[in-house]
Amino acid sequence: MLHTYGWNDERAREFAAGNHTDLAPARVSREDRGRYQLLTAAGERTGEVSGRLRHEARSRLDFPAVGDWVAVRAETDGPCIVERVLSRKSVFLREAAGEATEEQVVAANVDTVFLVSGLDDDFNPRRVERYVTATYESGATPVIVLNKADLAADPEAFVAEIETAAPGIDVVIVSAREGTGVDALARWLAPGRTVALLGSSGVGKSTLANALLGEERQATGGVRESDSKGRHTTTSRELLPLPGGAVLLDTPGMRSLKLWADEDTLSAVFPDVEGFAAQCRFRDCGHEAEPGCAVLAADADGRLAAGRLESWRKLQRELRWLARKQDVRLQREEQGRWKAVTKEYRKKKKDREW
Ligand SMILES: Nc1nc2c(ncn2[C@@H]2O[C@H](COP(=O)(O)OP(=O)(O)O)[C@@H](O)[C@H]2O)c(=O)[nH]1
Ligand SMILES: [Mg+2]
Ligand SMILES: [Zn+2]
Incomplete structure (x- = not known):
């Protein structure tokens, strides 16, 4: 069960080294104002943080977020108690709502981010560069995905432009709608890996997510998420297992990322x-x-x-x-x-x- 959500040998070793004898590992699949949805070996559970974790937290960054691996105490009735957050391989931050100076974690432990651009009128290398920065800042690896290849007369021409804006980063050309080129993404979708999609509205993220998932899970074409809820999603989970063994992290928080790197982030992370x-x-x-x-x-x-x-x-x-x-x-x-x-x-x- 946990393996379908990114559990791997490295995490197993880390968990064992922590001596959490009476605790179990779990991954956070959703967070909503302090209420957590957790994936455990025994299935899906709700959770909340322990008094101790709350007390010892120095800032909001110490609280669990979507994608986090945590150590939980399973209660026989009621929610699991999250006692610890395991080390983060990467974190995406945003300014906490209402508080200009405080940051919060929107996603943790993403390995690879597919930065999606559309090869149409909206193509903007500067924007891609900002997303590359945010991705590096998080500790994840960026891969540039140029979508809507079917609309471009010469898709390769865009690659040259992207390579000056973001030298040394892998670029993949796809048409999510037609399913062409999508196989080339398999390199980053091995079992135990976590991926996320970033990019402006309309570039084809939902269409690509559906192509990766192999099913029409997400509403596409400007259908508002609030309208589409329930209709397209069987659960509100934000971690979605992909057929090849990787996990797609899809949280609305990724739409309000902090862009641009700074030294302060380095110490925050x-x-x-x-x-x-x-x-x-x-x-x-x-x-x-x-x-x-x-x-x-x-x-x-x-x-x-x-x-x-x-x-x-x-x-x-x-x-x-x-x-x-x-x-x-x-x-x-x-x-x-x-x-x-x-x-x-x-x-x-x-x-x-x-
Ligand atoms: N021609 C073409 N259109 C696409 C492609 N991928 C997505 N679209 C269209 O672009 C629009 C926005 O796609 P969507 O997946 O909702 O974008 P999102 O806002 O990034 O999630 C929809 O009308 C899609 O059908 C593609 O590869 N080729
Ligand atoms: Mg969408
Ligand atoms: Zn030193």
Whole structure:
């Protein structure tokens, strides 16, 4: 049961290492104002967080979110009690509603994000770039999916444009409506993997989801989600097993993501790494091989969960890459502006001379 929802050897090891003898693993499939829907080995259950988890939470980021693996106490009657949230491989954040400064997790443990664009009039490489950024920021891997290939005379021409905006990222051309090219996505859909779809309204996310699911589960073509509820969905679950063994995470929260990377997010997502970093001997420690590095020490003796340092490094690399890229773009824009100003000046001068 849990395997159809992304449970794998790595998680099993992590759970065993946690010594949760009287707890069971579960995955959060939906959250609604503190009420959770959980997938457990025994089936679907409701859940709520324990008093201790609530008490120890430093912010909303410490509460479970869709996609989280959690350790629960199964009550004989009433909801399961969520005692712990296991380490997150990735997190997508948004500003909490009503509170400008507080962030909350909208999705956790997504491995791959299909960034969907339509090869029609709405095609916009800048927007794709922002989604790439948000995906890297989360710790997941982006894959660019160019949909509606049937509408483009020359789909390959778009690939070149995308490759300048997002160098080094895999690009796949599909027609979700006709089902062509969709097989090429199987690379990222192995058992135990979790994928999500991102992209503007109308690009074909629901159509692609249906193609992946092999059934018409989601309403397409601008049918409002609220209208379509109940009609198209047998359950409100937001984790959907795909035929090939992967899981599709489909939560409405992904529509209100925070776009753009910043340093603050890095510490919000990695409070554990940052906590140890504060104890390094050198203030500018890069946690590579420096003497007195508390992060490396914590990684070595397991105080830092497996994979956390690696994920932190990956995100740092992406942030640096983005900062460099943005610098180059600003320089270019600046040059362009001066060229325009100079040209205008020359023209005026010429007009006067004539
Ligand atoms: N021509 C064409 N239309 C598509 C394709 N995929 C989706 N559409 C259409 O685009 C519209 C929006 O699709 P939908 O899946 O609802 O987009 P979403 O808002 O991203 O979920 C619908 O009318 C779909 O039939 C495609 O591959 N080719
Ligand atoms: Mg849709
Ligand atoms: Zn260090």
